Structures are given as C-alpha cells and as structure tokens.
Amino acid sequence: MKYSKATNYALHTMVYLIALPKGNTIGVHSLAEMQDLSPTYLSKILTKLAKGGLIESTPGVRGGYKVSKAKDSISFLDVIKTVEGESNLFNCSMDHHEGCMIENVMIEAEQNMKDDLAAKFLIEITNKMDEQSINNIKGKAN
C-alpha cells in the first residue's frame, strides 16, 4: 500500500502555489519543470485539484494557477482526499461483510491518521522554505 505519485506531486505543487504572492498565477510548464515532470501529466493532477476547489485556473496568455482558498486553511488531508479519493483504505472481503468487526477496527485506525492530516496545514511547510526557493518560485509567476 502506497500513496500515489500523483499525491506526492500534488502536495509539492500546493506548497509552491501557496508560496506565490497573493493573486499571482504560475503556469503548468514552470510547475512541471521544478519537479522534473511532463507538463501534460502534471496538468491532469492540477485539473483534479481545481475540480476539488483547492486551486483555480485562468487560461490564455499570462494565465495559470493559483490557490482558491485562504492559504492557511489548506490541510494535507484536503489535498490527499482530492487526489486519492474518499474511499476507505480497507474493505472487508467477505460475502456478508455488513458490520465486519475487522473493518471497523481498520476504519478507526485510519481515522486517526486522517485526523492528524486534517490538522496539518501546508502553509507550515511553505513558511519553512528557504528564501532562495521562495524567490525562485516568485520569479516564475506570470
């Protein structure tokens, strides 16, 4: 069991977007370059984040992406849920699995992880970035 690479890229991308000055946008090309990804692939992840309401896009010249919520309100869980989906990590395999006790335990454990991820905000990561990286991103804004 592993988080998808998409989640990985999404989290890093969100940290970058949060580092942008308010109102600025940045294009997929720049975001992809920073992470050594193809723009078309990262584009799909960004579209997902946009549909999930975390970021918004403007097409056309000088368009790009920016966060669409208060920067200090975006949690790890917000991003993960958007990319990975909402279904539980564990689903009982038995034919009659209503109220499976094993499943209940697994769901409860998962909830502990989610509670923690809901209380961790991406802006904390951005705040700890070194100035050089911050300036690098700002320099790529449209």
Place this chain on the structure above:
Amino acid sequence: MKYSKATNYALHTMVYLIALPKGNTIGVHSLAEMQDLSPTYLSKILTKLAKGGLIESTPGVRGGYKVSKAKDSISFLDVIKTVEGESNLFNCSMDHHEGCMIENVMIEAEQNMKDDLAAKFLIEITNKMDEQSINNIKGKAN
C-alpha cells in the same frame, strides 16, 4: 491507496486460527473454503505469515496451521506489517528529498494509525464471534 486483498484474507484467517482450540491445526483447504479462495493462493499468504513468525505449519497427514504466539499478543499491526511490508506509505518524489518536510508530516500521521493498530488485538475480534461460527471452525480442525 488501498490495503491489499492479501491483508484482508490474512486478518480474517488469523481470527480463525485464534479461534481454534490450543494446539489444534487446520488445513489451507478448510481456511480457503471458508473465505471462498483457492487453496494455492491462500497458501502463499499463510507462508508469509509463517515466515513472519505469526503462525507455524506442520506438513503431512493431519498437518496444517496454528498460531505460534500467545493468542492475546497478536495485534492488527503484526499481521499488516507481515503482509504489506514495512516501508512507509509516503516517499518524497523530489530529487533531493533528504529531510523533506512534507514526508515528515506524512510519516508522523501514518505513525498515528500504526500506533492504534498496534494496540488492537485480533483476539478481541475472535472473542466477539458468535458460537455457531466458532463451532464451525472447531469442526474443521485436524
């Protein structure tokens, strides 16, 4: 991200093995039948659990499997670690990812889930099984 079906089958199987009277063994055939699986497939999962030290096997006529530790000492995490492996759910995708702050947060969250799973014991599930199911398993012991 999902737990593997193998983990699913392993957890259910362990609950059955814990339900067996001390010292009794049960064969893969019976265990597979109860879960509607092919014996050869379940066999691989059982071999993994055996190598992990959770169960032990005796070949030959009237052989089979039984738990190899104190029944009340086997946690959910023990089984999951054995089947899924020990690696982290999240690994930073960046080139220079030493001390990635995102990864650190993810590992911490995962630890909350693991801590909970380490404190949940399979015998609690077995204890709550209905008498009919218990007797069904006992009837299949070798």
Place this chain on the structure above:
DNA sequence: ATATTAAAGACTTATATTATCTGTAATTGA
C-alpha cells in the same frame, strides 16, 4: 506405501497507475 498436507517457483491474468500524444477552447496583447 499411500494419502495428505505444506512449500516453492514459474507463469499468467487483471487492474491501476503513470505517462504521452493529439487536438480543442479560452484569453491576452499586438
């Protein structure tokens, strides 16, 4: 000896993820 059981390895199939390619639509600025 023979039946029964686990173990191991090679192999196939299925599924999901990752990634690319191509084309379309929207927006800006000259």
Place this chain on the structure above:
DNA sequence: TCAATTACAGATAATATAAGTCTTTAATAT
C-alpha cells in the same frame, strides 16, 4: 483580427503491482 500562450479533455500506450493458477517437490502420519 491574428498569433502566441495557456488550460482542458480524450485516447492511447507503457509500466508496475497485485491477484491468481499450475505444477512439482518435500514432509508427515497411518
């Protein structure tokens, strides 16, 4: 209006992993 730039969408391909089968071997009890 035109051209450049950017996001968006769909089809497809490549890859990795999981799931499952088949066959053979080895161990054990009766």
